[in-house]
Amino acid sequence: MSPFSNREPAERSARGIVVAGLRKRYGATLALDGMSFTVRPGVVTGFVGPNGAGKSTTMRVILGLDAVDEGTALIDGMPYRSLRSPLDHVGSLLDAAALHPGRSGRNHLLWLAHAQGLPARRVDQVLKLVGLASVARRKAGGYSLGMRQRLGIAAALLGDPPIVMLDEPFNGMDPDGIVWMRGFLRSLAAQGRAVLVSSHLMSEVQDTADHLVVVGRGKAIADAGVAHLIAAASAGRVALRTTAGTHAMRVLAHAGASVMATGRGTITVSGLPADRIVTLLSQSGVPFSEVSAHRATLEDVYLELTHEAVEFRAATPAKVSR
Numbered sequence: 339m340s341p342f343s344n345r346e347p348a349e350r351s352a353r354g355i356v357v358a359g360l361r362k363r364y365g366a367t368l369a370l371d372g373m374s375f376t377v378r379p380g381v382v383t384g385f386v387g388p389n390g391a392g393k394s395t396t397m398r399v400i401l402g403l404d405a406v407d408e409g410t411a412l413i414d415g416m417p418y419r420s421l422r423s424p425l426d427h428v429g430s431l432l433d434a435a436a437l438h439p440g441r442s443g444r445n446h447l448l449w450l451a452h453a454q455g456l457p458a459r460r461v462d463q464v465l466k467l468v469g470l471a472s473v474a475r476r477k478a479g480g481y482s483l484g485m486r487q488r489l490g491i492a493a494a495l496l497g498d499p500p501i502v503m504l505d506e507p508f509n510g511m512d513p514d515g516i517v518w519m520r521g522f523l524r525s526l527a528a529q530g531r532a533v534l535v536s537s538h539l540m541s542e543v544q545d546t547a548d549h550l551v552v553v554g555r556g557k558a559i560a561d562a563g564v565a566h567l568i569a570a571a572s573a574g575r576v577a578l579r580t581t582a583g584t585h586a587m588r589v590l591a592h593a594g595a596s597v598m599a600t601g602r603g604t605i606t607v608s609g610l611p612a613d614r615i616v617t618l619l620s621q622s623g624v625p626f627s628e629v630s631a632h633r634a635t636l637e638d639v640y641l642e643l644t645h646e647a648v649e650f651r652a653a654t655p656a657k658v659s660r
């Protein structure tokens with residue numbers, strides 16, 4: 339048994355979280371518009387989407403903190419409010435700022451542990467796990483945001499839950515903290531836990547999530563494995579490196595391809611196979627140094643999926659009216 343846990347894997351959640359058809363309106367705002375997805379055990383599921391997409395609202399609904407107009411959110415097959423001992427099923431971090439500033443980190447956790455009937459030794463275990471043991475007796479009011487995130491995660495793990503749900507846990511973390519958090523989340527999943535992690539930045543969940551639920555305007559617009567999403571976004575695209583971008587784009591567009599300048603000297607081409615691109619460029623005397631299968635990044639996948647769903651977007655200079 340690892341220091342993370344006092345349970346055997348068999349005691350872990352078999353069903354994770356199942357969210358189906360959630361709808362919620364706040365006055366004129368439709369915060370959730372048919373949100374559906376599943377969070378499976380043994381996997382880190384990234385819950386990503388632009389600001390205002392409905393991530394926090396969904397998490398509050400899963401935890402029974404907000405009521406919905408329609409739909410269901412089940413934890414291990416039951417609504418949160420029907421679980422006899424909910425903290426044995428799910429641990430969560432929704433707001434790292436929610437702590438008593440005058441209380442030490444350790445006393446904050448002791449207070450929570452007492453309420454759950456857990457022994458003080460579990461508090462010391464989780465403090466060690468999140469790397470706060472050496473500052474545990476300092477007042478939490480003096481903690482940085484990154485330290486508060488760690489304290490919030492320690493609190494979420496007190497009951498050794500098989501399901502862990504964290505809202506924006508990377509917020510305020512320095513680069514070392516981000517690397518630590520990635521490894522930590524992966525180890526929680528490797529122990530068989532179902533892990534749901536929200537972020538509005540794809541770069542944060544990169545190299546961490548195995549599965550992604552991408553949300554926009556209150557609904558899931560993708561619910562798939564990371565490898566699958568990257569393969570789908572890469573399919574049929576060719577990356578071209580050339581010093582004569584304008585000429586190359588004209589030649590390829592004329593032959594029926596869709597072309598997009600994607601960086602300094604690079605163009606992404608779709609609609610033509612690589613060997614045809616090589617022939618066309620050679621025949622037209624366009625210099626190029628590389629023609630290869632395009633491999634999309636997670637950031638590409640995210641931008642493509644959420645393009646229509648961004649609620650607050652800065653106007654581009656061309657669109658600013660005078």
Ligand SMILES: Nc1ncnc2c1ncn2[C@@H]1O[C@H](COP(=O)(O)OP(=O)(O)OP(=O)(O)O)[C@@H](O)[C@H]1O
Pocket residue numbers: 364367368369387388389390391392393394395396537538
């Ligand atoms: N208590 C509330 N009262 C009114 N509107 C709300 C409330 N909570 C959320 N909303 C609205 O519901 C929508 C979804 O908000 P939510 O906070 O769930 O999005 P989010 O994806 O978590 O965004 P962020 O990344 O900015 O945290 C937004 O338009 C938001 O303004």
